[in-house]
Amino acid sequence: MPLPEVAQRILTAYVTTRVGATVTDPLFVSHYKTTGGQVIELRMTGQRLWKITKAIGARAGVSERHPHAFRHSCGVELLRRSGDNLRAVQEHQFKTVLTHPLLKNKLSPRPEFVRRSKGQTMTTSPRSQIITVSDTGWQEYQPGISFKILWQDPATKRRAQMTRFAPGAQLPLHRHVGDELIFVIEGAVSDESGMVTAGNVGYRPDGCVHTVTSKNGATVLAVLTGDIEPATARASAPPSQVFTLSDLPWIEARPGVRQKRIWEDKATERRALLARFEPGATLPPHRHVGDELIFLVEGANADESGVVATGHMNYRPNGCVHTVTTQNGATVLAVVWGRTEPV
Numbered sequence: 001m002p003l004p005e006v007a008q009r010i011l012t013a014y015v016t017t018r019v020g021a022t023v024t025d026p027l028f029v030s031h032y033k034t035t036g037g038q039v040i041e042l043r044m045t046g047q048r049l050w051k052i053t054k055a056i057g058a059r060a061g062v063s064e065r066h067p068h069a070f071r072h073s074c075g076v077e078l079l080r081r082s083g084d085n086l087r088a089v090q091e092h093q094f095k096t097v098l099t100h101p102l103l104k105n106k107l108s109p110r111p112e113f114v115r116r117s118k119g120q121t122m123t124t125s126p127r128s129q130i131i132t133v134s135d136t137g138w139q140e141y142q143p144g145i146s147f148k149i150l151w152q153d154p155a156t157k158r159r160a161q162m163t164r165f166a167p168g169a170q171l172p173l174h175r176h177v178g179d180e181l182i183f184v185i186e187g188a189v190s191d192e193s194g195m196v197t198a199g200n201v202g203y204r205p206d207g208c209v210h211t212v213t214s215k216n217g218a219t220v221l222a223v224l225t226g227d228i229e230p231a232t233a234r235a236s237a238p239p240s241q242v243f244t245l246s247d248l249p250w251i252e253a254r255p256g257v258r259q260k261r262i263w264e265d266k267a268t269e270r271r272a273l274l275a276r277f278e279p280g281a282t283l284p285p286h287r288h289v290g291d292e293l294i295f296l297v298e299g300a301n302a303d304e305s306g307v308v309a310t311g312h313m314n315y316r317p318n319g320c321v322h323t324v325t326t327q328n329g330a331t332v333l334a335v336v337w338g339r340t341e342p343v
Contacts, residue, residue: 125287125321128305131313133162144169151293151315160223160293160313160335165189165214173211175237178226180204181263181272183295183333187218193240199297201243201262201272201333209237221295223335245274256281269339275332277301283324290338292316299330 011027026043033039131150138146144166152159157178165187181203182189188197191210196202198218204210209231243262250258256278264271269290277299293315300309303322308314316322321343 125319126317128303128317128320128322129315130306130308131160131315133312138164142171145171150313156225157227158223158225160221163220163222165212165218165220167215167217169214169217171212173209173231173234174228175231176204176206176208176226176228178224179206179208180222180224181335182223183221185219185221187214187216189214189218189220191240192234194242196242200245203241203243203263205238205240207237208240209234210240221333223293248274250276254283257283268337270335270337272333272335275334277326277330277332279327279329281326281329285321285323285343286340287343288316288318288320288338288340290336291318291320292334292336292338294335295333297331297333299326299328301326301330301332 014027028044028049029041030044030048031039031041133148133150136148136150138148140146141163145163147161147163150160150162162185181201182196183201184196184198186198188195189202189212190196191202191212193210206226241263245260245262248260248262250260253259253275258276260274262272262274274297293313294308295313296308296310298310300307301324302308303314303324305314305322318338
């Protein structure tokens with residue numbers, strides 16, 4: 001069965017945790033004792049793997065324990081995680097026989113599921129996408145600075161990335177071609193306009209020229225439109241801005257939900273805000289007209305795609321219709337393009 005890139009990375013990392021193993025070694029192994037008492041490691045046979053799987057299934061009370069059941073379970077879970085993208089399931093499972101009821105109900109000749117009911121055409125809305133930050137590896141940008149791309153939309157040159165600064169690291173003078181919002185998760189970063197400390201936000205407008213440093217190290221979440229390029233002088237470039245969130249008031253958005261409005265560009269209908277959900281709070285069904293990225297600062301919230309835990313992200317695409325809930329409360333940083341409307 002072909003494996004997607006993320007599965008290949010996970011399996012490669014798993015193999016390398018075994019002492020002395022390489023990426024070409026067997027994935028699953030069994031240990032056997034020879035007649036002389038020596039323990040040897042051999043590739044696990046399919047029969048042995050199946051016996052282990054059957055035993056685990058029996059303990060869990062799973063009645064159907066055969067290869068097709070696991071294949072279908074994998075397809076259903078991938079369907080849920082991919083926002084009902086049946087083509088992603090088909091590509092992953094190569095020649096999936098769509099016999100599971102949930103898969104059959106979502107069969108479509110096109111990537112977007114469209115069905116007809118009583119003479120009307122109904123199109124499902126895209127689901128939100130949970131972004132598990134720990135699933136993405138770090139890449140070195142320069143000595144002392146590494147990053148990981150968490151989300152990107154090449155058509156609009158937008159992306160979300162996490163950047164890690166080692167103590168004393170410096171990002172040399174550069175110009176922003178497009179703008180950037182940053183949220184400092186831990187530590188602090190500084191430029192010519194001041195310091196952005198943990199829990200606060202910085203904004204770098206289009207054309208901003210600055211140098212970024214971190215005395216004791218930092219981890220920063222950044223949402224960018226465009227890119228950066230080397231610069232030699234600041235000249236009359238617009239400065240960056242620092243938003244100290246403790247200076248901003250809480251505004252009640254609805255019962256159980258308050259907001260701090262951090263930044264807004266009315267011309268492009270963009271804004272950044274901090275939202276606090278009380279335990280049990282709910283955002284009733286609504287549609288995104290435009291899209292949204294959220295980062296869970298603390299707590300957890302959930303929608304039809306699943307639970308988004310502390311330190312992870314969720315992307316709500318244009319047209320996404322969902323209900324947001326939280327069991328024990330949450331604090332969320334949201335970057336919004338557009339608006340929402342009730343459904």
